Amino acid sequence: MTHRPPPGRRADYAAFVAHTTRWNDNDVYGHLNNVVHYALFDSTVNGWLIDRGLLDPVGGAQIGLVAETGCRYHGEMGYPDRISAGLRVARLGSSSVRYEVGLFRNDDDTAAAEGFFVHVYVDAATRRPAPLSPALRAALETLVRPGAG
């Protein structure tokens, strides 16, 4: 626990997606249950891709499989907070990408939680790793932040 890096700031992220919270996001302690953060990571990454026409869950030739996820919790959030999710790409491989997401409570500039999300792209039919399409790679390059991850 000693070498834990300090919480990130909004300036450390490249794009932002807004989320509302729900009554049942809170657990018995009255704060956001640790599971909800992952639902927001998922929705941040996929929402950014769908908005740009880069993810077609039903008919796409490639599927992004989730290989690994993780989250560090810096502070509490809870319904009815608004959450602003910052997104960046920390590593862009030939067929994989590591997204990092910071969750900011209401207008806070310091992240209440930060997580990552590794997608490995596979061919939808064969399920074997497939190189990122040029359009996807070009879009993700705009999210790369040096020094992250």
Place this chain on the structure above:
Amino acid sequence: MTHRPPPGRRADYAAFVAHTTRWNDNDVYGHLNNVVHYALFDSTVNGWLIDRGLLDPVGGAQIGLVAETGCRYHGEMGYPDRISAGLRVARLGSSSVRYEVGLFRNDDDTAAAEGFFVHVYVDAATRRPAPLSPALRAALETLVRPGAG
């Protein structure tokens, strides 16, 4: 099914609360799972109350227990749709209230789903029905719509 009333419009509701959707709200058919609607009803009613200082989940003297809920599904919604939830009060009893919520997809004027939510207020300690506080009753009266429910 024959006598089903037509879907409501935005003008049938008294107040509105905005919700974002999440990737895991969609089920295998690619649309909002029927369960999510209830999470939005809950969050609409409680959010409206919390914003006005009328619901204190931890320290309040009264608790609103959920006695009955229901939903009619008119049309499909799905992530990443934005959802606008219309709220009204259809019946205001001495210790109970029937809320009705209409869910509107993006900018649609016709509800994609409509539900209700009956709260019975009880004393937090004895769990026996307790009359609505004057402040709560006064606020809920602003949501009453004639002919609803």
Place this chain on the structure above:
Amino acid sequence: MTHRPPPGRRADYAAFVAHTTRWNDNDVYGHLNNVVHYALFDSTVNGWLIDRGLLDPVGGAQIGLVAETGCRYHGEMGYPDRISAGLRVARLGSSSVRYEVGLFRNDDDTAAAEGFFVHVYVDAATRRPAPLSPALRAALETLVRPGAG
């Protein structure tokens, strides 16, 4: 509220499906949030159908759309309770079925909640109502309980 029927018993149901609860099913009051009941209704009906080869979410020619759902809450349940869900069919139409589900806490014989779930079957391609298949109808007839609904 006055004419509310008494809670059902296990003998009022035709088949049973076992469910476990989860930490995040509980809300800030320490009991099962009202939304979770619907996730269990869904899983009870669809689980019973899948076990009998009567529901193929991906490749089936027919889809059961959810037209209406509802729940009456009789008593509290909460994680880590085990929940036994009783299932019966209250109405079997040409292209629709009304399921009723009772949720029993641990070994209780009296339902803690009872709900319903109306499925309308449509052709997967045209989305128009389609008669229940003979195999589905024969299976559902074993769940019909006189007087229910």
Place this chain on the structure above:
Amino acid sequence: MTHRPPPGRRADYAAFVAHTTRWNDNDVYGHLNNVVHYALFDSTVNGWLIDRGLLDPVGGAQIGLVAETGCRYHGEMGYPDRISAGLRVARLGSSSVRYEVGLFRNDDDTAAAEGFFVHVYVDAATRRPAPLSPALRAALETLVRPGAG
């Protein structure tokens, strides 16, 4: 991705908790959404503690705050699979514990996913780190597995 350790086996875990899955656990790809795994981790750890009288969410003097979580996904699972969750303790500090959970699909002996969950214990009133109680420490020592983590 190259140095990823092989998936664990049941023999690598010290205790097991059974979970049922739900229809809405599956996402549009027809498999368990990556978020659900964390709901099962949470429920595995807390369920094991509650069963032994070691976690009282409402009146306890200590609270276990979640500091960090993570998951590696080895293979797919989906409703209506049954899931068996293996639990072990990989590190037991003075006021913190690192749990590791393996999720096994139906009767599989190889984990479909493996995660961890770091709890830091704090005083419920002051929210400052507090040493694990002797009863909790003694119980957790039975879950320690050498070489894990």
